[in-house]
Amino acid sequence: MSCLQTIADYGLRSIGIGERLLPRADLTLCQHFTLIGSGLIWNVYFGALALAFGFFLANAIAVAKASDNPLLRKPAEWFIFVFRGSPLFIQFFLAYETFVLLPRAGIDIPLGFMTITMDTSWLSKAWGGALVVLFLNTAAYSAEIFYGALRSVPKGDIEAADAYGMSGWSRFRRVIWPTMMRLAWPSYTNEAIFLFHATTLVYFSGFPAFQQKGDALYYATYFSAKTFNPFVAYPIIAAYFILLTLVIIGLFGFVNRRLNRHLPSNVQSRVRYRPQILR
Amino acid sequence: MFAYCADPNAIEGLSWLLCYLTTGKHLLLYGAVGTVVLLLAIAAPSALAFGFLGAVAARSSFLPFRWFGKIYTSMVRGVPDVIFFLFVPIALDQGFEWLRHRFKCPDWGQPVWQGNDFVVCTEAKLPLSSSPQWVHESYGFMLAALAFAVVFGAFAANVIYGAMQAVPRAQIETAEAYGMTPRQSFRRILVPQMWVYALPGLSNLWMILIKATPLLFLLGVRDIVYWARELGGLKTSAYEYPHPDWRLWYFLGLLVFYLIVTKLSEGVLARISARLSQGQATFAGEQQRRAGR
16 A cells, blocks of 8 residues: 555544544554644644634633732632642543533523523533643743733833823723733743643543544554554654644744834844743 | 441431541542642652753753753653643553563564554563452552653743753852852752742642643543542441442532642742741842841
């Protein structure tokens, strides 16, 4: 079987397109690369969507944590504490058990004049439930980063905004928020990298891989269990993740340059690796 | 455990719960907390040692050492730690067995890789198939602890390398002016001063290490996650203490356990940090001086 044929058969196997059965014997390098690469689709799916949704929630929580009103501040502090203080692995297990216990038919929400049935079955599947956990988790970690950045917005910037007669929302949107993003961005880049790394935990933490549709690490362990040789599958997945990390650094570096474009080039903050935020 | 627990069907309410929570299996669950503590006690110092060696290697003037150090420190940046946790124990296990195989059975004719199998001679098996169960279990645990040490050593090497770079250059220059050799200035000046700069990163790493301990479950060790799944699952009336699926509550308990541990360590680390920055020419030290402490 040629390699092109393998790619046609297994390239989209992780999302259920192509051959039904996974290769079992006489595993070739090409099969390793194709299936593990196909699993990477899920890692990118989880990472990108959780990051995109989590960004908005994180901004809201960061602002809530900096608020003077304890009704806003306390819930934000607790949310951040619970998700940052406990292992993601346990969060996955807990969420899975919770979602399984939800009624299969859905929850009825009475609205008086009519009743809406909220479908809950998608939450016990990995693509939904794990995404919710990752979304909340990254929101908590990013909120802490954004909160730190919000606290270090220079006083002069805010005074300048006041001098221009800005207040409230327009001051936040036009002065505080852009500076907060600029200060938070290097740490946020690290958060994004580690979020993508954390997506490898999904299929090891309760959420089942339906019809052997799993992520990159799921297939890597499949191969290593089949051949009993860890020295092929794991280096391949490592190479894929190094590539993915470089792509993330490239994309976030582009945004970073844009956020810093008004500054002279010698004071711009560069994206640097700091292992602040693993799970 | 208690006398009145002899017949679980006859008791109810709180005493039932008390009896339920002190069954033999539950005692194993509490013992598994000891496994987690043991892992932390082994992995933290050895990771620190690995990290220190890695950082020294990355600074070495001897090129192969420097390459080794650089690769070791950067390997955790691009690759998820879970992959290392799965890879390192198998790789080490096979490495040990292969070495013993070469040493103990030099005239073994066949290759060790046979199709889908890794075969070594019986005398080279680790642990020997005749050894008791606890040897197998502690061997598995030692491999897991070694994997933790290797991965967290790489993280620690990053932190320590950065801290060594952060020690002001003038300090080393002064040491040179006093006529100290590079070795002396490293031991007397660089290493003692480095810790203040390394502490924020290392305390962060300690938190990460705590939060990584449930991954022991992935490595096949019977840790708290294993027992929580085992004990929480549905127990039919065939069991002494029948109950519905309680895994949710067990995992909730684990979550609270980890929250308490991280909260406690946060407090301890904050105190250490305050202690170490006393009299240091850093922002925190300056703040303490101004506050008149």
